[in-house]
Amino acid sequence: MKMVAFAARNSKEILRDRINLAFGIGFPVILLLLLTAIQSNIPVDLFRISNLIPGITVFGLSFISLFSGLLIAKDRTSSLMLRLFASPLTARDFIFGYTMPLLPMAIMQTIVCFVVALFLGLSFSLNILLTIVVSIPAAILFIAIGLLCGSIFTDKQVGGICGALLTNLSAWLSGTWFDLELVGGGFKKIAELLPFMHAVEAGRAALSGNFELIMPHLWWVIGYAALIMFAAIIVFTRKMSSDNK
Amino acid sequence: MSAIKTNNLGKKYKDRIAVEALDLEVGQGELFALLGVNGAGKTTTIKMLSCLIKPSSGDASVLGNSIISAPHKVKELINVSPQETAIAPNLTVRENLEFIAGIYGNSKMSSKKMAAAMIDSFKMSAIAEDKAKILSGGWQRRLSIAMALISEPQLLFLDEPTLGLDVLARRELWSVIKELKGKVTIILTTHYLEEAVALSDRIGIMSAGRLCEIGTADELMNKTETTSFEDAFVAIAGEGGNSI
Numbered sequence: 479m480k481m482v483a484f485a486a487r488n489s490k491e492i493l494r495d496r497i498n499l500a501f502g503i504g505f506p507v508i509l510l511l512l513l514t515a516i517q518s519n520i521p522v523d524l525f526r527i528s529n530l531i532p533g534i535t536v537f538g539l540s541f542i543s544l545f546s547g548l549l550i551a552k553d554r555t556s557s558l559m560l561r562l563f564a565s566p567l568t569a570r571d572f573i574f575g576y577t578m579p580l581l582p583m584a585i586m587q588t589i590v591c592f593v594v595a596l597f598l599g600l601s602f603s604l605n606i607l608l609t610i611v612v613s614i615p616a617a618i619l620f621i622a623i624g625l626l627c628g629s630i631f632t633d634k635q636v637g638g639i640c641g642a643l644l645t646n647l648s649a650w651l652s653g654t655w656f657d658l659e660l661v662g663g664g665f666k667k668i669a670e671l672l673p674f675m676h677a678v679e680a681g682r683a684a685l686s687g688n689f690e691l692i693m694p695h696l697w698w699v700i701g702y703a704a705l706i707m708f709a710a711i712i713v714f715t716r717k718m719s720s721d722n723k
Numbered sequence: 724m725s726a727i728k729t730n731n732l733g734k735k736y737k738d739r740i741a742v743e744a745l746d747l748e749v750g751q752g753e754l755f756a757l758l759g760v761n762g763a764g765k766t767t768t769i770k771m772l773s774c775l776i777k778p779s780s781g782d783a784s785v786l787g788n789s790i791i792s793a794p795h796k797v798k799e800l801i802n803v804s805p806q807e808t809a810i811a812p813n814l815t816v817r818e819n820l821e822f823i824a825g826i827y828g829n830s831k832m833s834s835k836k837m838a839a840a841m842i843d844s845f846k847m848s849a850i851a852e853d854k855a856k857i858l859s860g861g862w863q864r865r866l867s868i869a870m871a872l873i874s875e876p877q878l879l880f881l882d883e884p885t886l887g888l889d890v891l892a893r894r895e896l897w898s899v900i901k902e903l904k905g906k907v908t909i910i911l912t913t914h915y916l917e918e919a920v921a922l923s924d925r926i927g928i929m930s931a932g933r934l935c936e937i938g939t940a941d942e943l944m945n946k947t948e949t950t951s952f953e954d955a956f957v958a959i960a961g962e963g964g965n966s967i
Contacts, residue, residue, distance in 0.1 A: 486822070490814055557808060558809045561804075564774065564798060564802070565874075
């Protein structure tokens with residue numbers, strides 16, 4: 479009950495921040511429209527919708543980090559957090575209370591991207607549903623990154639780190655905009671060691687029906703999500719005491 | 724049973740002593756004011772008693788529960804109105820109240836009823852559906868105190884509740900606090916000496932982390948042989964010694 483009340487408050491805070499919300503949901507859709515328009519005017523198969531949409535959904539999820547990071551960072555710097563820390567809420571209530579409202583938002587954002595993609599020519603198949611399910615570990619990963627950043631940095635720093643750095647990093651290193659083979663070398667190796675490319679490739683495998691290729695990529699995402707969520711819990715719990723000193 | 728009983732309670736940050744060997748007993752239903760200049764140790768004391776920070780030495784019993792071994796139990800029985808207004812800005816007045824009732828374990832239905840009752844008793848009906856961020860400072864502070872009371876705490880910490888408010892808003896809040904006297908044990912910290920005199924049953928004066936004197940305003944004036952409470956405070960806080 480305590481956690482649900484806290485999660486409900488967090489949902490309202492996020493949903494009522496209209497600018498962030500419109501940007502988070504609107505920007506990936508605008509990119510999808512733009513890149514599809516470019517594709518229709520170039521002779522090469524650069525931004526084919528079935529190849530593009532898994533990348534766009536992962537890119538869109540990077541905005542979820544911004545939502546969660548900003549909310550926690552703002553809470554941490556306000557007196558409200560002192561009130562919450564003095565309440566019977568436990569560290570578990572805090573972590574799940576921040577995570578729970580963001581997960582449906584992340585799934586909703588992915589669904590919106592797919593609906594737009596269907597209008598832009600993506601063929602409907604049950605694989606779309608599987609791709610949405612496959613995107614859930616990536617959603618948890620980005621929520622965890624936001625939790626971690628929000629626990630460490632101020633809201634202004636979170637804006638820069640999650641809003642600019644993370645969205646760009648996840649976009650460039652995911653292979654959404656270009657084939658990583660084209661760059662190769664160290665860039666490709668770094669991309670392979672990070673979870674963003676694997677999140678996109680797992681989505682592409684699910685959408686194209688290459689089911690045997692899903693899990694080898696998804697394990698990377700699940701591993702990173704678990705690791706970063708664990709780190710976020712540790713850091714947040716420590717901050718619960720150190721912020722009050 | 725006392726509402727608060729501390730035993731050699733202390734807090735040290737590296738080489739700096741924030742609170743030293745505090746022995747204090749506050750009765751149930753009492754309104755106890757904790758005074759002192761900046762850095763005297765008032766807020767650190769409140770943070771220890773509300774389980775926000777762990778003491779470096781000693782222990783305290785809050786409503787029969789140790790702040791060290793049973794902090795979760797303590798947290799269920801107390802509430803805090805922090806120094807700065809502590810509200811969720813994008814939530815309405817009603818939603819803020821329901822939110823706090825919810826995190827203290829009340830069901831949705833019960834939270835709604837409690838919020839409605841609190842809105843009524845704090846005369847906030849006209850602003851109940853307004854977002855907290857658009858309220859005046861006085862209304863925000865009133866909401867902040869209402870949020871501290873909605874969980875029906877047995878012990879309430881009011882840290883500088885009227886800081887930055889104009890005279891009218893302050894007097895209004897005084898009447899709210901006076902209505903609580905006897906029903907809830909209140910620990911009040913304030914820089915406004917007249918506020919402590921007007922509201923409290925007893926006053927404790929801290930200086931340099933130590934509790935220097937305790938008594939009613941009259942008792943403290945008699946002890947220091949002064950004719951105003953301000954002079955008594957200056958005499959005690961200025962000395963900073965004679966720990967009781």
